[in-house]
Amino acid sequence: MPTSGSTVTRRALLMLLAAAFALLAIIMMSGWLADSTQQYSRSVSRITALRVAAGTLLSQLQDAEIGQRGYLLTEDRQYLKPYEAAVAAVDATIARLRELVDGDAGELHIVDRLVGLAAAKREELAETIALMGAGRREDSLAIVRTGRGMRLMDDARRSLDELITPADAQLDTQLRALTGQARTSGWVAILGGLFILLVVGGAVWIAVGYTRALMQAQRAIQALNDSLEQRVSERTMELQRANDEIQRFAYIVSHDLRAPLVNVMGFTSEFEAGLASVAADLDRRPADGDDATAAEARRAVAEDMPEAIGFIRTSTTKMDRLINAILALSRQGSRTLNPEPISMQAFLENAVASYRHRAGELRCAIDIAGPLPSLVSDRLALEQVFGNLLDNAIKYLDPARPGRIAIRGRAEAGLLIFEVADNGRGIAAQDHERIFELFRRSGVQDRPGEGIGLAYVRTLVRRLQGDVTVDSVPGQGSIFRISLPKVLALSPEKSAHES
Structure with missing residues (x-):
């Protein structure tokens, strides 16, 4: 042995x-x-x-x-x-x-x-x-x-x-x-x-x-790895094909779902228009001679059917947003990344400027702890990442105290670490990973949303060869931590595929 x-x-x-x-x-x-x-x-x-x-x-x-x-x-x-x-x-x-x-x-x-x-x-x-x-x-x-x-x-x-x-x-x-x-x-x-x-x-x-044992093991490993490069290439191609297939499937499913959804929305509008005509006709008739059936019809036209149409519109609108999100995720996987030098100080100051009015109305201050390190990455992806994080930080503020959002960055172990910290209502420990899953949300569902934003953020950050994590305590706030390489380096094969 x-x-x-x-x-x-x-x-x-x-x-x-x-x-x-x-x-x-x-x-x-x-x-x-x-x-x-x-x-x-x-x-x-x-x-x-x-x-x-x-x-x-x-x-x-x-x-x-x-x-x-x-x-x-x-x-x-x-x-x-x-x-x-x-x-x-x-x-x-x-x-x-x-x-x-x-x-x-x-x-x-x-x-x-x-x-x-x-x-x-x-x-x-x-x-x-x-x-x-x-x-x-x-x-x-x-x-x-x-x-x-x-x-x-x-x-x-x-x-x-x-x-x-x-x-x-x-x-x-x-x-x-x-x-x-x-x-x-x-x-x-x-x-x-x-x-x-x-x-x-x-x-x-x-x-x-x-x-001697190591040399024997090395020879055995060498024997096993003689065809490793070919196997890895084959598996990579298979994985890429599977990924492309998933993206096509998501696109097709979303596209096929949209057609009946459009029909439902169209027929709902027609039904609503027809209901308005029926309601107008009933309004012209005197209600004194109505029997029980006519009274029930009047109540249905005036109360039940508008409520049902409202539910249908709410559901179709939510389904439309979900389909749009799935399409956005599927398109994101095929978008060509364009690395360029980015001054994160100026970049985040511009990003924060678009949120200051909304944050001011909610008594929330947004601070950038500069100077921030610069990097070479995809500008559009970063705009979407930090836009989602700032939007979530403002959305889930704690109304019991003035809001405070801080953005900071540093270099650490060859990576650049950016943090978006807030003093909002926080996230329970068991939900720290669930919130990055598609259609999963945490806490009381009293804010609009479908649980897509953070899944989108993680997808984008991983495409940028980084990672995103969260530290949070309910009632105290959250810190979303993004680690990114200083330079986004695309392999020749990936660049050719994306092109």
């Missing part, structure tokens, strides 16, 4: 979601690993810098002691240069150590001890050098022989060892943690990459299978 497009879409979406979750997990894991690595890196950097600073401090104290020993042995002040440089740098090294301990109480205690030892050592060195400079060599050497300076250096080395040994252990721990995180990061990247490759491979497999 071929896989449907919706199934393929669901599978592809599931795979994409899985890949997205995998990628999100990799990103989150990578972010966490990067943050942890950064923290470990800062810690390793601090410990390394602390170890270097401790070794530098010990080296500086040793350099100062070496310079002192050389001066005491030779009394040559050249040997004091290493001493002076080392003593000057000790304070900066101690400040660096304080900065690197980062608030650790144990490390801070060791640094404080080193500060004291360094100060005592520098004091011992400075004292011996001062005595030697004063010429008191034996006193200076006596201080050295006490071993105080050696003990201070041994204490400093032990303090530095207390600071460096935990730092080395911590450094080793941090390096192992960094190595483990690097290994974890590598595995996450490998597994995530493999999973994504698996998802992508599955998606490709589904796409390839679906593509």
Whole structure:
């Protein structure tokens, strides 16, 4: 069974979601690993810098002691240069150590001890050098022989060892943690990459299978459509012939109905003339001697027969209008459309001008919300469309309030939309489509009409390659919305047929 497009879409979406979750997990894991690595890196950097600073401090104290020993042995002040440089740098090294301990109480205690030892050592060195400079060599050497300076250096080395040994252990721990995180990061990247490759491979497999199915379906469709153009042409010709036949039938029926209707109307006139003669004759005779039959005849001539003739005339007049409407619809289908540029602003202003007097008598205002877009279409058809809509809007005003009719237009999605809105009595929702059917009307039938106008409007609008719809609420008003192409384009075949 071929896989449907919706199934393929669901599978592809599931795979994409899985890949997205995998990628999100990799990103989150990578972010966490990067943050942890950064923290470990800062810690390793601090410990390394602390170890270097401790070794530098010990080296500086040793350099100062070496310079002192050389001066005491030779009394040559050249040997004091290493001493002076080392003593000057000790304070900066101690400040660096304080900065690197980062608030650790144990490390801070060791640094404080080193500060004291360094100060005592520098004091011992400075004292011996001062005595030697004063010429008191034996006193200076006596201080050295006490071993105080050696003990201070041994204490400093032990303090530095207390600071460096935990730092080395911590450094080793941090390096192992960094190595483990690097290994974890590598595995996450490998597994995530493999999973994504698996998802992508599955998606490709589904796409390839679906593509094959599409190609098979396309070949089948191609096989079915090899003769599609010919079939469409044949069906179009059949439809055109049927449409022409319907129009001819409507014309013939209307024409054949008109002949007996004319006879009925003619004989009705003759009957009315004969009735007038009978009535005149009865009027000349005295009514005193009439019997019951004569009285009944007088009543029939005076009341019943004129009423019957009135009904006949009303019916024949209505039937005549219906026949004329059917003929108009049948002729409209065969009329050649003549597209031309039309300024809808000027066009509708002219159309509204012919209705302003009638609307004014009914306390109705008609407004055009310009500027309106222009188009290329058939002018006569548009005159009939908007004429019918304006006539209906005025006809079905609500007498309980002043009437208001608004015409507006806009461009939307490649079409031009024109609206005729009114605040009339409105149309029930169930009748929104029925009113466009032939001989169908909505609401109370208290206005003249046969239910043809809106059917005529829809026929014309569809011939103009557009559509007409209505939005309406009873008691509030209606909006008739017409959508038309910017340019009415007639196909060569249709143009040739209409010609």
